[in-house]
Amino acid sequence: MKSANSLMSGLGTTVFEVMSGLARQHQSVNLGQGFPDDKGPEEVRRAAADYLMDGHNQYPPMMGIPELRQAVAEHAKRFQGLDVDWQSEVLVTSGATEALADCLFGLIEPGDEVVLIEPLYDSYLPIVRRAGGIPKLVRLEPPSWSLPRRELAEAFSDRTKLILFNTPMNPCSKVFDREELEFIAGLCRKHDAYAVCDEVYEHIIFDGARHLSIMTLPGMRERTARIGSAGKSFSVTGWKVGYVTAPPEMMKAIAKTHQFMTFTTPPNLQWGTATGLRLGDDYYATLASDMQRKRDRLADALADIGFGVLPSSGTYFVTTDFRPLGFNGTDEDFCRHITVEAGVTAVPVSAFYNDTEKAPRHFARFCFCKHDETLDAAIVRLRQHFTR
Numbered sequence: 001m002k003s004a005n006s007l008m009s010g011l012g013t014t015v016f017e018v019m020s021g022l023a024r025q026h027q028s029v030n031l032g033q034g035f036p037d038d039k040g041p042e043e044v045r046r047a048a049a050d051y052l053m054d055g056h057n058q059y060p061p062m063m064g065i066p067e068l069r070q071a072v073a074e075h076a077k078r079f080q081g082l083d084v085d086w087q088s089e090v091l092v093t094s095g096a097t098e099a100l101a102d103c104l105f106g107l108i109e110p111g112d113e114v115v116l117i118e119p120l121y122d123s124y125l126p127i128v129r130r131a132g133g134i135p136k137l138v139r140l141e142p143p144s145w146s147l148p149r150r151e152l153a154e155a156f157s158d159r160t161k162l163i164l165f166n167t168p169m170n171p172c173s174k175v176f177d178r179e180e181l182e183f184i185a186g187l188c189r190k191h192d193a194y195a196v197c198d199e200v201y202e203h204i205i206f207d208g209a210r211h212l213s214i215m216t217l218p219g220m221r222e223r224t225a226r227i228g229s230a231g232k233s234f235s236v237t238g239w240k241v242g243y244v245t246a247p248p249e250m251m252k253a254i255a256k257t258h259q260f261m262t263f264t265t266p267p268n269l270q271w272g273t274a275t276g277l278r279l280g281d282d283y284y285a286t287l288a289s290d291m292q293r294k295r296d297r298l299a300d301a302l303a304d305i306g307f308g309v310l311p312s313s314g315t316y317f318v319t320t321d322f323r324p325l326g327f328n329g330t331d332e333d334f335c336r337h338i339t340v341e342a343g344v345t346a347v348p349v350s351a352f353y354n355d356t357e358k359a360p361r362h363f364a365r366f367c368f369c370k371h372d373e374t375l376d377a378a379i380v381r382l383r384q385h386f387t388r
Contacts, residue, residue: 007129014122015351019335023345029378031298032335032345034170034316036235036369041276041283044234048272060267062259064092064243068270071277072228072243079202079284080213082221088248091255092270094262095240096200096229101127102261103196103225103244104164106253108133112161115152119352119359121170121198133161137354142319142363143310145174149183156187162194163187168201168211168314171352171365175205175313178212185217194250195220200229200242203284205314206292215245222247225254230273233287235369239269291316291369298368301379305386316369319349323362325386330361338364342385344378 003009016033023030039045063069066086073086084090093099100123108114110132116124118139128135136155138148156163163184167176176184188195195214202211215224225246231237246254299318303309308321322334329337331348339345346364353359368375 005130007126011126015347016122019339019345019347022336022339026340026343028339028343028345029374029381030345031366031368031370031375031378032347034367034369035237036316037371037374038235038369040234040236041279043279044236044272044276047275048239048268051271052268055271056267060264060270062263063255064090064265065267065270065274068092068243068274068277071274072245075228075277076245079211080216082213082216082245084245085248089245089251091244091246091251091258092265093242093244093258094265095231096198096227096242097123098240098258098262099227099242099244100124100164100196100198102254102257103227103246104128104131104133105261106255106257107194107196107225107250108161111159113157113159115155115160115163115193117152117163117165117169118354119171119349121166122352124164125354128164134159135354136160139353140172140174142172142321142360145169145172147176147180147183152184153187156191156193158191160191160193162196164196164198166198166200168205170201170315171317171347171349172310172319173312173315173317175209175211181212181214182217185214185220188223189219193223195224197224197226199226200232201315202228203233203287204291204316205288206295207313209313211314223250225250230269230276233284234273234276236272239273241265241269241273243273294368294370294372294375297372298366298375298379301375302366302382305379305383310363316367317365318368319363319365320346321362322364331364334362335364338382338385343381 019032069086069090072090073084076082076084104127108131114128114133115136230241299309310319312318349363350356350359
């Protein structure tokens with residue numbers, strides 16, 4: 001038999017699936033994979049359920065149902081001050097990961113250079129490479145995760161097609177500030193590069209901060225694709241509804257890729273997402289404040305147990321340094337150890353680097369988007385294990 005594609009067949013199983021499988025095997029409290037315990041807003045779920053029974057269940061328009069595309073445009077205006085043409089600048093996708101794939105396959109030519117920032121979400125590199133892109137990696141260093149401007153500037157060249165980055169950032173929970181975004185924007189303008197910005201955690205941001213999209217900065221409106229997610233904004237990760245906002249010329253290539261990737265997304269879930277995007281500001285404020293409270297509940301307890309806890313400015317996650325506990329193995333060893341011996345599962349942060357051997361090997365990422373009783377059960381188990 002002829003071999004399959006060497007890049008894709010050579011990939012390992014995603015760390016989230018590995019650790020979730022281990023969690024099921026040992027019946028541990030799973031704080032590894034980022035999915036909430038909550039069901040999501042009833043109004044959003046009810047709208048999707050009603051549409052399923054009473055609405056149109058055949059193929060929706062390839063770009064997405066008008067109601068959702070209009071809601072995405074309204075949402076961009078309300079929260080970012082962007083004037084978006086819903087007909088030419090908004091695309092609905094089957095999840096943010098498909099949105100990423102559409103952008104990367106649609107924009108990258110083989111041999112193009114793509115700037116990426118480590119640690120990074122695990123789907124980025126395989127998609128870039130499968131599209132023929134050449135990754136140019138720039139690394140953020142803990143605990144501050146500040147942007148290394150000299151290294152970033154050196155990663156850009158006349159061969160740079162785009163930069164792909166995530167803010168708020170999974171896994172390290174960093175939120176890029178205005179100065180950092182302006183620096184990135186300056187490099188994009190200088191090198192005539194696109195920006196593909198993964199903004200799925202745009203409403204899960206803490207301590208009074210507000211999300212800022214690089215698309216709003218001077219000279220970036222015509223060269224940025226921004227990606228959002230119903231799963232993250234409405235705690236319905238299983239719906240896999242994403243949306244892309246991009247200028248018309250960029251969108252043409254992105255939409256044509258989507259046409260031959262999934263073509264459409266379930267219309268009832270689109271309708272429910274449109275309902276969610278039109279919820280009042282109080283919904284989004286409560287989402288952020290509830291997640292911040294959960295962050296504090298878990299982070300304070302982990303610090304009390306003896307973990308070194310790094311700042312978390314957004315997302316579902318808190319990163320911890322386990323060395324103060326006296327554990328001398330790698331982060332993979334540690335995450336397996338606490339799953340088996342303590343009954344709590346986390347994710348090794350080295351999994352979010354291209355070269356795990358050269359990555360930091362003493363950090364574990366815990367997810368806090370869970371019910372209080374789930375977090376408390378994990379805390380009790382970890383406390384009992386590390387104070388024996």
